[in-house]
Amino acid sequence: MAHCIVGDRAARESPATHVKMNYDTKTDAPTLIRRENVAIAASGEEKAGVILDCNGQGDLVSMEIIDASQRVTEGKKVDFQIAG
Numbered sequence: 001m002a003h004c005i006v007g008d009r010a011a012r013e014s015p016a017t018h019v020k021m022n023y024d025t026k027t028d029a030p031t032l033i034r035r036e037n038v039a040i041a042a043s044g045e046e047k048a049g050v051i052l053d054c055n056g057q058g059d060l061v062s063m064e065i066i067d068a069s070q071r072v073t074e075g076k077k078v079d080f081q082i083a084g
Contacts, residue, residue, distance in 0.1 A: 004042075004054040004058055004059065004060040004061075019034055021078065023068075027066070028068050028069050029065060030068050030078075031064040032064075033061070033062045034060055034062060035059070035062075038061050040053045040061060041054060041055055042058075050063065051065075051066065
C-alpha cells in the first residue's frame with residue numbers, strides 16, 4: 001500500500017489548485033492528477049479499486065479508480081466544486 005500524504009502538508013507545499021482528470025473508457029478508470037510530470041515513487045491500492053500514486057516525499061500525485069461505473073451512481077458525469 002502506498003503511504004501518501006493527502007492532508008494539510010501536501011496542500012501547503014503545492015500552491016497549484018489545478019487538478020486534471022482523465023477517463024479511460026477501455027478500463028473504465030478515471031484518474032485524478034494532482035501533479036503532472038512528477039516521478040511516481042510508490043503506488044498502492046488504498047482500498048479495493050482505488051490506486052494512489054506518490055512521489056519520493058510521499059505526497060499524493062494521482063489517484064485512479066478501477067471499474068468506476070460499478071462504484072459510483074453516475075459514472076459518466078462529473079460534478080466539481082471549489083471550496084475555500
